[in-house]
Amino acid sequence: MGQDTRLEKANEAYKKFAFIEAIKLYNEQIKKGNNSVELYTKLGDSYYFNSNYPEAANCYAKVLANSNDSHLEYYFRYAQALNNSQKYKESEAVMKEYYKKSGKKDLSEDWNEIKLMEGIKKQSGRYTFKPVEINTPFSDFGGTFYGADKVIYSSAKDTGVIIKRKHSWNEKSFLKLYTADITTDGGLQNPVAVKGDVNTRYHQSSPAITKDGKIMFFTRNNYVDGKLGEDKNGTTYLKIYVAHNINGEWKDVKELAYPINSDGFSSAHPALSPDESELYFVSDRGNSFGNSDIYVVSLKKGGYVGNDVTKLSDEINTLGRETYPFMDSSGVLYFSSDGHPGLGGLDVFAAIKDLSGVYHVVTLGDGVNSSNDDFAYAINGKNKKGYFSSDRGGNDDIYSFTENSPPIFDFDINPIVFGTLKFTSGGPIEGVAVDIFNDKDELVKTVYTDAQGKYKADLEPFIDYKLVYKKSGIAEKIQIAPPFKPMEKREYSFEFVNEMEVVVDNETKTMKPGDDLNKVLDLKPIYFDYNGYNIRESSKVELNKIVDLLMTRPSISLQVNSHTDSRGRDEFNMKLSQNRAKATVDYIVKHGIAADRVNGTGYGETRLINRCSNGVPCSEAEHQQNRRSEFIIIVK
Structure with missing residues (x-):
């Protein structure tokens, strides 16, 4: 009766998870001749839950050798205990027996020492780490x-x-x-x-x-x-x-x-x-x-x-402890898990779903993992620093680490942003810079469109992005991109106006820096009254054409050059041309064009385009040719 009472106390301790006390009481029973399968089962579990894997393996071996109706889970736990004791060949053999008895797909090869160590080696060497100062005894x-x-x-x-x-x-x-x-x-x-x-x-x-x-x-x-x-x-x-x-x-x-x-x-x-x-x-x-x-x-x-x-x-959860x-x-x-093959005890694993929703699991390798229990892993995704225990x-102690490279999965987990950029006229736009900014407005990378106008960039998931499309000759565009999911593929494609093309009288003309819009747009001359700088009403119609073009082509700026004929004093003509240039610029700015896009210069009579210099008799029509404005294209 006394022995029954001690066994009852052992079982009560086991139920209460007081495994240290249970181990002591069960071993007393063994010394007194109690070698029941139930006792060795509970004793093995008590060792197992206290990371004493060699003793747990010894107990489980007795359980499986003396019982024909042992739970299949004990084959799995026995294999775990052997693996955690670095008895990899024995562990693989027990796992093979487990899969045979369970009828499940045979994955015992994952417990093979060579394959296991190759996987661990592949993931190892990616960290630098050290204990932290706050650890105590x-x-x-x-x-x-x-x-x-x-x-x-x-x-x-x-x-x-x-x-x-x-x-x-x-x-x-x-x-x-x-x-x-x-x-x-x-x-x-x-x-x-x-x-x-x-x-x-x-x-x-x-x-x-x-x-x-x-x-x-x-x-x-x-x-x-x-x-x-x-x-x-x-x-x-x-x-x-x-x-x-x-x-x-x-x-x-x-x-x-x-x-x-x-x-x-x-x-x-x-x-x-x-x-x-x-x-x-x-x-x-x-x-x-x-x-x-x-x-x-x-x-x-x-x-x-x-x-x-x-x-x-089941790719994550096993018959062990996750x-x-x-x-x-x-x-x-x-x-952390002791149900996935590892170095022993609890090892830390990384997992992510593929596009079909299936988790892929990899060990974090030697360094983070050891033959002891390794757990409570946390990492800051921005600076790649973190802690594990x-x-x-x-x-139990805390270790700080720096991750020098990410876990190696058998597929790319980063999301991708891609697209095609074209002109409204149909052709692709090559060489567009796509600047990508993170949620702190920091430039993280720049990619460029190829000859087909295509671009592609890998991103980090779960971050707000801003994409800025820029190239000389097209209007800059900003695209706000909400956070991407892992492996998401998202398209942003656009059509742009070719700022260096314009249709005049159903004819498409290509502009280039240095061209005069008078010739490109086939404008009527911008005339001013003799000795005056007020813009004529007839000329406002032509200036409005220039304003319309600048409105739809923000990359284009203008240099407005104003000239006079040779009549009158040189000093007067220089001042007159400057006032005419200013009046022209003021008109364009007043109608909605930013002031920093239009600059005006007066040249007086220093740039005559015909023979009508001082003292040369010329007709009014000839003098009128010199009283002109030029609108020279500048591309920023």
């Missing part, structure tokens, strides 16, 4: 961005308790949330406990904060009205809560409603999509095997969560 992990210069992270430093961070926590270990300042080199300093009502005597962890800094989702024990909530068996699970920033303090803490939370399962580790329209989180709902999966639910403004909870596909999701500004989903040093 206790558990410190996470690093959620809070504004431009702070993070919020979790620590047990004030409780003096070193814990194992797992899907379910031991109730004697207390985590609180702290803020820390980001240094110029990506380090962390000045840790301060988060102000407000978020921190309690129980666990708080893994926050997700909106870009405006007003709303925070976070993980906490089921804690309501000053006491722990429990299920019918007395087990306390994790829940996701939301808090609002009120004058710098996190207040108005509320539990998210079902189907996010329940007293009968855990939900934890919230993460926001880049546009904050979705909330990703982890839950063990519907999974009695002790594993966790990643889910997503819609999110509305103000932090209101929908009820459309969806489990991510946890700590994070989505960067490019739409890449990062998460690992117990590779014997305890």
